[in-house]
Amino acid sequence: MKRLVVVLCVWALGLAGVLTSVVLPVGAAAAMAVTTPGGFASLAPFRLLDTRSGVGAAKVAVAAGGTVHLQVTGRGGVPASGVSAVVLNVTVTAPTSAGFVTVYGDGSVLPTASNLNFVKGQTVPNLVIAPVGTNGKVDLYNGSGGTVQLIGDVSGYYLAGAPTVAGAFGSLAPARLLDTRTGVGAPKVAVAASGTVHLQVTGRGGVPASGVSAVVLNVTVTAPTAPGFVTVYGDGSVLPTASSLNFVAGQTIPNMVLVKLGPGGTVTFYNAAGTVNVIADLVGYYQPGTGAGFTGTAPARVLDTRSGLGAPKAKLGAGRTxxxxxxxxxAGATAVALNVTVTGPTAASYLSVYPGGTTRPTASSLNFVAAQTIPNMVLVKLGPGGTVTFYNAAGTVNVIADLVGYYAP
Incomplete structure (x- = not known):
């Protein structure tokens, strides 16, 4: 979302999860070999960009209207060629004014879609599936009137080529499919409490008219009049108990959503309370069926430390996993897509999500301040026995995770 005056809770600065560069042995970044066009390969999180320390770009804050041209192929386990898109957890920190960041393939036209929105002094992450330019680079554009520091951690990539087999991914240039502020994709009106928006996805923005099982959307809510949440799910299915974004009154917040399509290629957005404007930018799509890549599922809650689901009924302590x-x-699943939410934190901290049984990376998945509820989509490689580990750096916090799909060879 662009050109908004946003009112957000100010995030804590100086969190170790975004301030420390990742240094991993070469073997730690190795992925399972994939050969199918559109197939996904998960990687151990690896820091490709940090403008504060000069990793991947000059050691200087990105100027207003400035762009970082980041080399992604041939680094952190990403092959030197044959890659259509990469999965990056992008974090902005120390912005000197409110603005946005747009991530897109180098050499292409700057899209109108945005990936992160922030206010002065805020630290905020969002997961991004970024198309890769023909030279193996990704561009990060600073759309604010001030300077900002940028961090990028890679956690996977998609192979280039037209997706033709089940589960394969089709990367697209970002395109806005929904904006209730302007009437794009839905009536020009804020979504009412307990209201829904039914969005046609197939046949728009480069998505084929048929033969699509799921899509990747960067969803942003703005100007909510009450605390609440938005759930995004396949049209025609039962409203799940999982949420996609949580927010407070007056907040603007994005999150990436991987959503299974309903009949006719439609997606439903449900607003729990108050009124809210909703924006959705298309990132890509998946072929139907199981195998080669991603299989979308109806959102299902698999972890909730508040109720004892998937773990003991207790907050996750400081420095604990x-x-x-x-x-x-x-059988054979290699990675999962989880919408991870933290709530009720007692201190500013960060959460790292990584394969079970492996060394904890210094990359972070979510950053938050005391009392904040915040989600972020995480694509994480599975450890032995289909395990995923969650690490909390400081204070205590409740952790919720909703499964939205999995990857298999």
Whole structure:
């Protein structure tokens, strides 16, 4: 979302999860070999960009209207060629004014879609599936009137080529499919409490008219009049208990959503309370069926430390971990897509999500301040036995995770 005056809770600065560069041995970044066009390969999180320390770009804050041209192929386990898109957890920190960041393929036209929105002094992450330019680079554009520091951690990539087999991914240039402020994709009106928006996705923005199982959307809510949440799910299915974004009154917040399509290629957005404007930018799509890549599922809650689901009924302590055995996965699953939410934190901190049984990376998945509820989509490689580990750096916090799909060879 662009050109908005946003009112957000100010995030804590100086969090170790975004301030420390990742240094991993070469073997730690190795992924399972994939050969199918559109197939996904998960990687151990690896820091490709940090403008504060000069990793991947000059050691200087990005100027207003400035662009970082980041080399992604041939680094952190990403092959030197044959890659269509990469999965990056992008974090902005120390912005000197409110603005946005747009991530897109180098050499292409700057899209109108945005990936992160922030206010002065805020630290905020969002997961991004970024198309890769023909030269193996990704551009990060600073759309604010001030300077900002940028961090990028890679956690996977998609192979280039037209997706033709089940589960393969089709990367697209970002395109806005929904904006209730302007009437794009839905009536020009804020979504009412308990209201829904039914969005046609197939046949728009480069998505084929048929033969699509799921899509990747960067969803942003703005100007909510009350605390609440938005749930995004396949049209025609039962409203799940999982949420996609949580927010407070007056907040503007994005999150990436991987959502299974309903009949006719439609997606439903449900608003729990108050009124809110909703924006959705298309990132890509998946072929139907199981195999080669991603299989979308109806959102299902697999972890909630508030109720004892998937882990003991207790907050995750400072410097502590919990390991989740992800339920309901087929044999051979290699990675999962989880919408992870933290709530009720007692201190500013960060959460790292990584494969069970592996060394904890210094990359972070979510950053938050005391009392904040915040989600972020995480694509994480599975550890032995289908496990994923969650690490909390400081204070205590409740952790929730909703499974939205899995990857299999």
């Amino acid at each position: 919990l390991t989740l055995t992800v339920p309901g996965l087929p």
